[in-house]
Amino acid sequence: MHRHNFVSLMVAATVGFGGIAGVARADQAMDQLASDANKSIMVAEVAVDQARIAIENGKQLVAVIPADSPLMSEVKQMLMAAAENWSIAVDSLSGAKESASKISTASNIEVAKDYKLLAQVNSRVALSGAKVVQTSLLFVDAVAGNKGEALDIIRMAMQDSLAATSQVQFNYERVKALILGKYSN
Amino acid sequence: MKMKYFYTLALAVAAVATIGLSPAHAADAAEASGMLADIASIVVQANQNLATVAGSGDVDAIAEASARADAIDSIMAEAIESYSALEKAKEGGDEDAADASYEDCASALRRATEALSGAIPEETAQSKHAKWKEGQKNTGGGPGRAYDPPNPYFVPWHTQNLQDFYQGIFDKFYATSPHGGRYWEKPATPE
Numbered sequence: 142m143h144r145h146n147f148v149s150l151m152v153a154a155t156v157g158f159g160g161i162a163g164v165a166r167a168d169q170a171m172d173q174l175a176s177d178a179n180k181s182i183m184v185a186e187v188a189v190d191q192a193r194i195a196i197e198n199g200k201q202l203v204a205v206i207p208a209d210s211p212l213m214s215e216v217k218q219m220l221m222a223a224a225e226n227w228s229i230a231v232d233s234l235s236g237a238k239e240s241a242s243k244i245s246t247a248s249n250i251e252v253a254k255d256y257k258l259l260a261q262v263n264s265r266v267a268l269s270g271a272k273v274v275q276t277s278l279l280f281v282d283a284v285a286g287n288k289g290e291a292l293d294i295i296r297m298a299m300q301d302s303l304a305a306t307s308q309v310q311f312n313y314e315r316v317k318a319l320i321l322g323k324y325s326n
Numbered sequence: 327m328k329m330k331y332f333y334t335l336a337l338a339v340a341a342v343a344t345i346g347l348s349p350a351h352a353a354d355a356a357e358a359s360g361m362l363a364d365i366a367s368i369v370v371q372a373n374q375n376l377a378t379v380a381g382s383g384d385v386d387a388i389a390e391a392s393a394r395a396d397a398i399d400s401i402m403a404e405a406i407e408s409y410s411a412l413e414k415a416k417e418g419g420d421e422d423a424a425d426a427s428y429e430d431c432a433s434a435l436r437r438a439t440e441a442l443s444g445a446i447p448e449e450t451a452q453s454k455h456a457k458w459k460e461g462q463k464n465t466g467g468g469p470g471r472a473y474d475p476p477n478p479y480f481v482p483w484h485t486q487n488l489q490d491f492y493q494g495i496f497d498k499f500y501a502t503s504p505h506g507g508r509y510w511e512k513p514a515t516p517e
Contacts, residue, residue, distance in 0.1 A: 268367050279381065308363070
């Protein structure tokens, strides 16, 4: 009889302790997910701030370039790319923050993981958009400063950056579709 | 009776193990796609670094930034291939192959992160100029990458059908020539 009670006690204690430990671990995992997402957002925020400063400087640089400069049309194209990517960066950053804020209130760890992934990928879209803004304004800076030898390299870097940025955006859309597919099935 | 308690205990231990341990990692296409986004954003950062040093006139710094950008670009192309392999494996229900492709994507992300600020992988470091020269060779179906522009000088001789088609035109041309296709009877000299 004593042995019977002892075994029952052992089972109850093991299940109870395991359950409490499991809940504690889940909370810890949620915190870790939120922390990872916030780290990505912070990196993107720094890049967006740098892009904002680059845009402010760029306004003064454009005024330095003569209106009849043969590079003026290219400068305009770069500024258009900068404007487009700036709005993408700002929108994506706010989207990333929204997804990150939902991690702690997620119903379970799997949903929290999905919010974390969305926050991280969205912050990558913001980061790459902000970096493209900076690269395009480096071109404006090179034209204004008559750094002719740098133009070819910046052109090539810009071309590669735009191709890679579209890859980031494409993968963001794919992640969204895959996550949506998980919950609609 | 004794066996019943033994089974109860075993069940409890199994339950604890299920609650306590995280499930084994399965290749997740969404996570892998997120990794591709990460690597592509590293490509953008590397190119921004290159554009930054371009204006400095420091040749060594430009060469280093260019090598980093190229290395990461190559890693990106590899990662895209790994993701395609993951998708195919998932479609075919081959979980082991999917896991291996997922690991390849994860390894590509680690290497890209390392190449941005750490050591440049030598096997992938190639200057943009060297790569451009390589792209100009009319090799007819040489290895291409996702960002490569199409080669306008490409002659698709490697397909047998096209070769037959062009040889057919060649034969008809000689058959309708003044020599009646017997061009080997053409005199060596006009006299």
